[in-house]
């Protein structure tokens with residue numbers, strides 16, 4: 001059998017650990033899809049649209065470390081740019097593959113379907129992709145495919161960012177050589193030894209002069225690959241308090257005695273806010289300080305930061321490039337001395353555990369009762385997805401038992417992300433129980449993807465919290481645009497079952513109904529369960545209101561003198 005460009009891509013994808021490829025077909029990618037389908041280690045997953053396809057791949061990358069999304073030219077790719085943007089901002093290597101026009105058409109100045117309609121000018125999509133990926137390649141000749149495909153994939157894996165590969169429709173089936181050894185694309189760049197040594201020494205010296213060091217963990221810790229274990233080692237060697245940013249929840253074990261809470265300013269948990277404010281040195285590991293994570297800049301730490309990033313470390317008075325996070329943490333953990341002063345302080349500041357009163361079965365459902373019941377089902381095998389909205393605040397309040405995972409998209413913040421992302425994630429982790437908390441507004445954005453959960457028999461539990469509107473936006477800035485059309489969400493599952501599906505759609509108006517529905521969800525293993533949880537329109541978290549006010553204030557800062 002002749003080996004082709006499409007086969008080359010398929011073999012590379014399989015060799016870097018991809019087992020599922022997310023697709024929406026179109027005439028520019030059909031031959032390519034045949035080639036991917038033919039690879040024995042790849043399973044094709046069809047999505048309802050390209051936005052969902054890209055977000056499903058985004059979720060798959062969270063579970064698998066890398067993912068691929070294959071779409072058609074422009075009408076497909078431009079929708080998939082959204083999930084690609086998410087992967088960029090969330091530091092996930094998503095490989096976006098788009099079919100492209102026949103290589104003869106540009107020179108012949110043909111006007112083609114699915115394009116902007118300027119005859120012969122088809123580079124616009126590649127140029128747009130350059131802005132939202134770390135490496136974009138457009139293959140113009142089959143002979144270039146191995147080099148360009150390898151370059152894009154290698155860059156994506158190294159940078160933990162998406163890449164873009166455009167394959168013209170008439171090249172997917174063109175003859176191509178076989179890929180070389182996979183190490184050429186997956187081997188990471190190791191630290192520069194001298195820089196690593198100097199960074200460790202300098203950091204140890206810096207910390208030796210400090211009395212109250214605190215470690216702050218951010219979401220790029222996990223994205224760095226393998227650094228989580230090293231962080232625990234460093235924390236234990238230092239014996240100090242460890243606070244975690246909301247987007248990094250679960251990246252440091254919450255049952256670890258040194259975990260002091262989620263650092264999110266006034267809306268955080270435990271004593272994280274007080275501990276960070278009290279620290280005289282803050283070791284920031286993969287942190288992201290944006291307006292949301294700093295509560296409209298009110299929680300931006302105001303002491304000099306020592307920052308360990310994926311590939312460099314920076315602290316007051318020094319910077320070291322090409323130092324890998326994991327290696328740096330490991331090296332530093334052998335050079336620090338134990339100092340438990342922050343844990344003594346935490347012992348004094350630690351708040352008493354919050355007990356949520358258990359509702360009676362017939363009590364109308366409340367947000368707090370939902371939290372109580374979801375908390376009870378979190379186990380070592382659970383992954384909880386929390387959607388943009390009050391679900392962020394509800395999820396962050398929960399306590400993760402050892403092994404439980406938490407997924408949040410706080411940098412990109414695309415409402416509707418959780419449905420396709422959880423679908424992608426759960427395909428890669430069938431052994432885990434995937435639970436989604438999503439608001440009604442967010443659900444309406446990507447609802448179709450629930451039908452793929454039915455089709456591929458993925459047992460996801462969707463807790464759709466219906467407060468009849470965009471409540472998070474109400475708290476930032478209200479207007480009639482924050483009201484939405486109510487749906488009969490539970491009945492939607494009948495639509496998606498389409499005669500042969502076995503998914504369940506349930507409605508919970510009371511605490512007892514929610515408990516029963518959660519039980520049904522646990523027993524439904526061959527499809528999703530959607531539970532519409534009805535709560536009062538005004539029932540939202542204190543944290544959301546507080547956060548909303550500060551974010552609104554940050555948004556409303558007047559232009560500075562001299563600015564338009």
Ligand code: TPP
Nearest residue numbers: 389390414415439440441442469470471472
């Ligand atoms: N469009 C996209 C794609 N993403 C966004 N984040 C927004 C618009 C702005 N936005 C942020 S949150 C939100 C909107 C419209 C409403 C979320 O409402 P819902 O899912 O019902 O959650 P709730 O706040 O009610 O808990």
